[in-house]
Amino acid sequence: MYYILVKMTWVVGSWVLIGIFVSGFCLYKVMKKNKEEKQRKNGIPRGSSGWPFLGETLDFIACGYSSRPVSFMEKRANLYGKVFRTHILGKAIIVSTDPDVNKVVLQNHGNAFIPHYPKSISELLGKYSILHINGPLQKRLHALIGGFLRSPQFKAEITRNIEKSVQHVFSSWMENQDRRIYIQLESKKIAFEVMVRTLMSIGPGEDLNFLRREFEEYSKGLISLPIKLPGTRLYKSLKAKGRMLKVVRSIIEQRKMAMEENQGKGFSIKDVTDVLLRDTFESSDETQPRLPLDSISENIIEMMIPGEETVPTALTLAVKFLSDSPVVLARLVEENKELTRQKAKSGDEYNWTDYVSLPFTQNVISETLRMANIVNAVWREAVKDVKIKGHLIPKGWCVLASFSSLHMDEENYENPYEFNPCRWKKTGASINSNTFTPFGGGQRLCPGIELSRIEIAIFLHHLVTTYRWVAEDDDITYFPFVRMKRKLPITITPIVGGTMEER
Template sequence: MWSVWLSVASLLIVIATHWLYRWRNPKCSEKLPPGSMGFPLIGETLGLLASSKSIDTPPFIKNRMKKYGPLFRTSLAGRPVVVSSDPEFNYYVFQQEGKLVERWYMDSFAKILHQGSQDAARINAHKNVHKYLRNVILGHFGPEALKDKMLPQLEDAINKRLHGWSKLPSLEVKSSTSAMIFDFTAKQLFSFQADKSKEDICESFTNFLQGLLSFPINIPGTAYHRCLQNQKKAISIITSELEERKSNPEIRKGDFLDQILSDMKTETFLTDKFVIYMMFGLLFASFETISSTLTLAIMLINENPKVIQELTEEHEGILQNREDVNSGLIWKEYKSMTFTHKVINESLRLASVAPGILRRTLQDIQVNGYTIPKGWALMVVPAALQLNPSTYEDPLTFNPWRWQNISANVSAKNFIPFGAGMTWCAGAEFSKVLMGVFFHILVTKYRMTTIKEGEVIRSPALGFGDGFHIQFSAKRG
């Protein structure tokens, strides 16, 4: 018996050792990028998710860049991933969307958006799907829509919100800006009126990012479980609105959902399920990223009197050049906000809200003597590019004036807050216009007083610790 058990134990040890070796040394006929695959199954995920009290590139990424260079391999949530901070390679890959790489999401994100492997394959098989989505989003949130319709709506919504804030002794900026942006976006998407709803679905969205970046384990008490529970509330409201519109086709509200309902008659991929989760994804993507960047911008502006002074001079000049000082912002005025656009760019550069932009390789890719195997994930880290001291002098310093001397070629490859290439974010201009309008109203009508300083934290997404509290008070005269 002892010999049998010894043989079994020896066999198990051999199998485990072989499996561990194969895990740490993935099969590839060519030379893989340097790096480590970490522990079996979980890889190096815990290192990536570790928080740091700095606006700088997350330590997980920064330390491995120092050790391995701009290209390294790792494993995240059991998936082999190559992380790239090489601007030339990233730029090339983004131009090869659909040829060398395709969109890909971490398992937790894919499940939350109901884009499993079969769904993703079906959607990617229809090359016109992404083109359709991009066009319909641009039609409602792009430059023409902003110029002709949305600019005065944004100004009115922000005016009302800031007026309400000015009556409060203080407020937490991130949660307040999140609610402001969420309410406006939800209204544009499906005419949702937060003040008339019994459910606070904005609150249901606020903690999603941590769930998206967690292991997809649906057990009570986990971040992913809480994420799914909150999601159900939001999905329920979106589903109810879709069902009501389909039951009453005479209802026309002129919003994004109206357009989708009309197109559902001709576009076969626009199923109820697809539409519901698409709306869900658009809501999350819009309010979370913009609110984080806007909160950081307010924090940085409030710490820099020279920036406030130049912003104020620029926007007071816009008011002085109007025939009617009480008339609303027009597109020409927005485009004339030269310094404001520098402030927006600098805020976007420092915020680097997206922890990483993920793609999956469709074929083996050769780069710098290494091979990235077909089927592996590729993660481009915006912070590694936008906070690179080789590109930006004193990269952690808030300096809007630096944008006077940054060429278009440098920014194209080293400034990607909205992605790049064919999948460049269709809502980019909406984000910048919202921030521009907010700054216009803020510096011409209000003053800010810090009540509680915020603490910037990357985990790896951008956060603000225990909160950043400000008092907004109306200017007199």
């Protein structure tokens, strides 16, 4: 009898718990539905908040690891429209795959949006990060750096420096007996050297090698758990940053002393460090916002990111796409061989204009950037209620402006998953296009656009005129960063009479 009572109590208790759970779940669904209905009436885009706490994060990450990461966006855009609401990575956000909405977000008229990044990135970049600062100071720094990178003197100097970096790395390939190299690793050597030279005029040597090692350790923590306990990824990255800061601060201190000694005698600007220092010390207009001296070192380190991440990835994927497209590669080879013949005939040195005047090469670069989607989106936070095309983005909400969705949308590009540089023959590599945004847009359009493109052009020119290669099978991964799973191994064969042998 006692056993029967216990059994009945257990059964009743189980059903009560199930009832409570079901009732709670139903109540949650009703409240959620009512909340969503209220949001829709207010103009907040349709969408789903997903599971409690988790939201739709698991699906977002799973799509990121797949061969088609934009499927997360595509699925919801088909259900709710090109602007929709979701909940990922612990945040309620509005996602835009609409080029017109993205343009408004990027232009940011009236300072309606401020940058928003994961805590690990904010921690590593610091308070005065170029990615974080807003308003007049951001505009001023953007203009100063962009102006320097577009100057004729810089273009002439950096063209020679990129050529030297490419030739130095390429010449080391012949030391491999099996002639097997990993493009992803080799492209980082080139791009990081070019970037550090642009920022601080540091060439090959002990300092460059040190910065390369430490920056690789530093960059691993950009997407990590925001925990700074000893042994954690973020902690290790912060320590690596501290070691780099000692080197960079020493260089800046030397430059500062030289600048103070030369006051009134003129001071030649040779890199970004000089640009930032001169703006800090030489300007007499106290009404203009200034970057604090102590933060220049951190900004220099932050600006190394393209040399470690974005540009090397573009170089690697260009080789990947060309390896998979022999017809495109043959046409690229012929165009660059013709440039080589012209230069051999005239005896003139290569210059910036020579590389950017290769139309098909530039189309290959544009198509690589479109398909690579290295920077797949930007995050912004609304500082006030904003209405765009009838959609309300409430104050405090994040908006994710998706670039990859625009690049892979059939409405914008025919057969978007096909590598087809000829599609750019009519449209050209217009950086003002709302549907082509590999470098962002608006007030925060990357000031290094032209530098990135010339670097890729020089790399491709010397590669296709110096070597033939056979690439091994490799796949692209898209989360948390765009990468090749096996670093894209290729086996090279020198071309007799190729570019490198002629010089």
